[in-house]
Amino acid sequence: MTRESPDEAGGGSAEVPYMSLLNLPLSSDLDRIGEQMHALAQAQLRLQGLLEAVLSITGELELPAVLRRIVRTAMDLSGARYGALGVLDEEGEFLAEFIPLGLGSQELANLSGVELPRGRGLLGHLIHHPDEPLRVAEMAAHPEYVGFPSGHPPMRSLLGVAISVRDRVYGNIYLCDREDGLPFDSHDEGVILALAGTAGVAIENARLYQQERTSAEQFQRLLLPRLLDVRPFEARTIYRPAASPGHLGGDWYDAVKLPDGSCTAIIGDVVGHDLNAAAVMSQIRGMLRALSFGEATAPAHALAELDRIAHMTDERFFTTACVxxxxxxxxxSWTLRWSNAGHPPPLLVLPDATTRYLDAEPGLPLGVDLTAPRPDHTRTLPGGSTLVFYTDGLVERRDEPLDQGLAALAATAARHAEGSLDELREALVADQPGDGHDDMAVLIVRTPDSLQA
Structure with missing residues (x-):
């Protein structure tokens, strides 16, 4: 069946099928298609956000930073105003740690003195039912709701998901109140469940990293010498491993009081960041300590002898050192004699806070050329002078000239010239200009105020 068009009635003629008009989608169909396209776009955005979140979380290795990154990412993915991560105690019964984000300064002030939650009420429900995500539109209407402490901001909706590490529940992600005022939906739940799986892997990586770093640091410290009694001189030391997990290095320090009343100070760095470098460091440190015990042994002679002995015994190493x-x-007063084998120059800090790097002519590093001369240098020191010996990890940054690190070290030492060596040591740890990519060893020695001290 067809209908004549106006042109056809006048003798002209095209026919339009009625069914072609009936087959056009209605407005309700178009609306539904639009909603589906919008949902698909939102799903793609969520997936992209989740993938970016995975990269962000798994790229972090410090556990405190990992935990905070997990909470922030969960808030971003769900549009939550508030978020927290509760870490369970060893028994898995209560919260041992609670990391909240999203609270403003006034909200934090209102909660000053309030105990962190231990895991009762709705939080406890998730602890005791970790296999079931908890999604509540009206917390106050839930039978296990117990309310908030005084000063706590009002919160209405909740989404909670457990995080497992090695088949054990580590803690829970808690999210409250979407920014758009709507309750959390099944899409939010799905995304946060996926995030929780990634979070478990990231937490385990951070814990393994910490264990490896701690083990490496403990092993390294076993190789470092026990600092002997050097009174009436004062001495303090610092050792920090590089930030890389499992990192071993060749940095060391030593200080020896000699029978004639003098003191020998040594700092060194074997090139390399592995077990071999640590072993070579231990050998060199022992030989150099023995060589330094001779009362008439000049620093340059000790370095030359060490180089000669290592060559004779076919020990191959490349090392910088300062004796x-x-x-x-x-x-x-005191006379300082020193010899430098390619090592960063010691920093002298006088009692009046004047600082100067002892950057006299350095010799070649050990293990390079036995025939090269090793110069000795001499300087008079007043009582109460401080010498800072260090390895390059204290002052080096990959993105800055070395001079900036040296200037920062001198400034910190000058500010604490009149304080105790403990204060200076703490300041060097807090203000260290290096970026942590390399080991850091520091030896600080202070001369007595007088020879009778």
Missing amino acids: ARIEPDGRG
Whole structure:
């Protein structure tokens, strides 16, 4: 059946099928298609956000930073105003740690003095039912709701998901109140469940990283010498491993009080960041300590002898080192003699806070050329002078010139010139200009105020 068009009635003629008009989609169909396209776009955005979140979380290795990153990512993916991560105690019964995000400064002030939640009420429900995500549109209407402490901001909706690490529940992600005012939906739940799986892997990686770093640091410290009694001199040390997990290095320090009243200070760095470098460091440190015990041994002679012995025994290493000897000069002051084998120059800090790097002519690193001369240098020190010996990990940054790190070290030392060596040590740890990519060893030695001290 067809209908004549106006042109056809006048003798012209095209026929339009009625069914072609009936087959056009209605407005309700178009609306439904639009909603589906919008949902598909939102799903793609969520997936993209989840993939970016995975990269962000798994790229972090420090556990505190990992936990905070998990909470922030969950808030971003779900549009939640508030988020928290509760870490369970060893028994898995209560919260041992609670990391909240999203609270403003005034909200935090209102909660000052309030105990962190232990895991009762709705939080406890998730602890005791970890296999079931908890999604509540009206918390106050839930039978296990117990309310909030005084000063706590009002919260209405909740989404909670457990995080497992190695088949054990580590803790829970808690999200409250979407920014758009709507309750959390099944899409939010699905995304946060997927995030929780990634979070478990990231937490386990961070824990393994911490264990590896701790083990490497403990092993390294076993190789470092026990600092002997050097009174009336004062001495303090610092050792920090590089940030890389399982990192071993060749940095070391030593200080020895000699029978004639002088003190020998040594700092060194074997090239390499592995077990071999650590073993070579231990050998060199032992040989150099033995060589330094001779009362008449000049620093340059000790370094030359070490190089010769290593060559004779076919020990192959490339090492920088600085050996310094502080001797009484018989006139109430001290004489510093030092020799440098390619090592960063020591920093001298005088009692009046004047600083100077002892950057006299350095010799070649050990293990390079036995025939090269090793110069000794001499300087008079007043009582109360401080010498800072260090390895390059203290002052080096990959993105800055070395001079900036040296200037920062000198400034920190000058600010604490009149304080105790403990204060100076703490300041160097807090203000270290290096970026942590390399080991850091520091030896600080202070001369007595007088020879009678």
